Amino acid sequence: MAPFHNSPKNKRDAEATQTRILRAAEELFVRHGFDGTRIDAIAEAARSNKRMIYVYFGNKEQLYLEVLKRNFEKVIPLARLVDPAQTPTEQATTVISHYFRYLSDNPAFLRLLGWESLREGRLAGKALVDVAAAEFEALHGILQRGIEQGEFRPDLDIPKTVMSITALCFSFFNRRFLWATLWGQDLTRPETLNDVLAHTLDLVFRGIRSPCSSPKA
Amino acid sequence: MAPFHNSPKNKRDAEATQTRILRAAEELFVRHGFDGTRIDAIAEAARSNKRMIYVYFGNKEQLYLEVLKRNFEKVIPLARLVDPAQTPTEQATTVISHYFRYLSDNPAFLRLLGWESLREGRLAGKALVDVAAAEFEALHGILQRGIEQGEFRPDLDIPKTVMSITALCFSFFNRRFLWATLWGQDLTRPETLNDVLAHTLDLVFRGIRSPCSSPKA
DNA sequence: ATGATAACTAACCGGATGGTTACTTATTGG
DNA sequence: CCAATAAGTAACCATCCGGTTAGTTATCAT
Numbered sequence: 001m002a003p004f005h006n007s008p009k010n011k012r013d014a015e016a017t018q019t020r021i022l023r024a025a026e027e028l029f030v031r032h033g034f035d036g037t038r039i040d041a042i043a044e045a046a047r048s049n050k051r052m053i054y055v056y057f058g059n060k061e062q063l064y065l066e067v068l069k070r071n072f073e074k075v076i077p078l079a080r081l082v083d084p085a086q087t088p089t090e091q092a093t094t095v096i097s098h099y100f101r102y103l104s105d106n107p108a109f110l111r112l113l114g115w116e117s118l119r120e121g122r123l124a125g126k127a128l129v130d131v132a133a134a135e136f137e138a139l140h141g142i143l144q145r146g147i148e149q150g151e152f153r154p155d156l157d158i159p160k161t162v163m164s165i166t167a168l169c170f171s172f173f174n175r176r177f178l179w180a181t182l183w184g185q186d187l188t189r190p191e192t193l194n195d196v197l198a199h200t201l202d203l204v205f206r207g208i209r210s211p212c213s214s215p216k217a
Numbered sequence: 218m219a220p221f222h223n224s225p226k227n228k229r230d231a232e233a234t235q236t237r238i239l240r241a242a243e244e245l246f247v248r249h250g251f252d253g254t255r256i257d258a259i260a261e262a263a264r265s266n267k268r269m270i271y272v273y274f275g276n277k278e279q280l281y282l283e284v285l286k287r288n289f290e291k292v293i294p295l296a297r298l299v300d301p302a303q304t305p306t307e308q309a310t311t312v313i314s315h316y317f318r319y320l321s322d323n324p325a326f327l328r329l330l331g332w333e334s335l336r337e338g339r340l341a342g343k344a345l346v347d348v349a350a351a352e353f354e355a356l357h358g359i360l361q362r363g364i365e366q367g368e369f370r371p372d373l374d375i376p377k378t379v380m381s382i383t384a385l386c387f388s389f390f391n392r393r394f395l396w397a398t399l400w401g402q403d404l405t406r407p408e409t410l411n412d413v414l415a416h417t418l419d420l421v422f423r424g425i426r427s428p429c430s431s432p433k434a
Numbered sequence: 435a436t437g438a439t440a441a442c443t444a445a446c447c448g449g450a451t452g453g454t455t456a457c458t459t460a461t462t463g464g
Numbered sequence: 465c466c467a468a469t470a471a472g473t474a475a476c477c478a479t480c481c482g483g484t485t486a487g488t489t490a491t492c493a494t
Contacts, residue, residue, distance in 0.1 A: 033252065050452085055471085055472090167388030199378075207419070229490055268443070
């Protein structure tokens with residue numbers, strides 16, 4: 001029979017220790033990057049021992065990759081959110097809003113991506129591109145259908161438009177601290193967040209909507 | 218009298234050594250970030266000695282800051298490019314194009330900004346924000362005048378629009394390697410660069426132009 | 435020429451760091 | 465209860481790394 005895994009007094013719980021190590025590793029890698037993070041610091045933050053890190057995760061790089069993998073797995077492809085019954089405009093609104101909220105709610109993911117971008121995916125490798133590709137696929141399809149149905153401009157350059165849309169979402173969070181300083185505002189307020197999202201959606205739709213299509217928002 | 222500084226055989230040239238160190242430091246800091254760069258590596262790449270780095274620049278952090286400073290100084294404020302005789306649309310085109318080209322021509326600057334952003338300006342501090350503020354001032358003014366003259370939409374949120382414009386330029390270069398992989402294209406081709414710039418300008422102007430203003434591009 | 439000095443080199447230092455070994459202790463099946 | 469084993473600890477190791485010391489050589493005013 002399985003031992004009582006749920007005992008709160010269990011001082012030796014492999015799973016719990018692994019979780020604690022992973023959480024600590026994530027926090028530190030997210031904050032300081034791969035080179036800026038010390039294994040000892042992770043062990044201490046996890047209230048564990050350096051040894052256990054090597055037992056459970058092999059080495060620093062593999063631990064880092066594990067953190068990366070878990071963060072990448074959390075991203076559900078935007079394609080799941082597409083409701084075929086909706087118009088392309090509605091679909092795009094849903095997908096962009098979701099992407100925006102996701103980035104807002106997952107600063108860790110954003111920062112890991114930032115570190116990996118600067119390292120040119122030296123550690124994450126292809127996984128980085130795969131995640132992005134999966135994310136962007138939905139937008140690509142929506143734009144295409146929007147064009148076919150005459151809702152979006154027929155001369156749209158779809159890949160570049162996808163790039164621009166993600167750039168707009170991304171950049172706000174990526175340079176959060178810059179905007180916060182320049183505007184002297186607290187950007188975490190949900191109100192501000194909604195404003196920026198609305199602004200982004202507005203800009204995007206002005207850019208992609210067919211000139212003579214529905215004038216109403 | 219001053220010694221013959223220009224002699225090519227001069228084996229002891231303080232200035233030249235400092236330049237070599239700075240160049241090597243820039244290359245390595247840009248590529249690997251502060252934490253990822255070793256002083257010894259800089260000394261070797263500069264064909265100099267670790268000692269000289271400490272003589273000329275104090276320590277690793279000061280050397281890094283010097284590299285940062287020089288890169289920030291190179292950025293001439295966009296305001297210089299504004300020709301009061303031009304229309305706001307022309308001015309905006311000039312300024313955005315210049316910004317775009319600047320980012321394209323200075324990947325080092327871009328990457329240093331990236332590292333510093335992730336470190337939340339821990340080393341660069343206020344300088345980071347100052348540079349950005351100076352850059353963005355011109356755009357702010359142009360948008361304001363464009364609104365006053367009726368060329369741009371009166372309901373524009375100027376700060377957010379500035380953010381979006383810079384985001385569009387920035388993001389393309391910041392995630393160059395991602396787009397290169399996703400599109401399977403060489404993004405350094407001047408033709409591609411022009412395409413992206415044109416796409417960006419198009420998107421921006423569709424977003425900011427007054428609805429009933431000049432229909433011609 | 436030569437002494438003073440600026441430019442440079444190499445060997446070194448102590449603490450940090452990624453990774454390991456030897457050992458202890460809680461848990462559990464029998 | 466007890467041997468087996470999984471979980472955990474601490475001390476250790478070799479190397480790395482930022483920074484320094486002591487000593488060497490090119491340059492130049494005199």
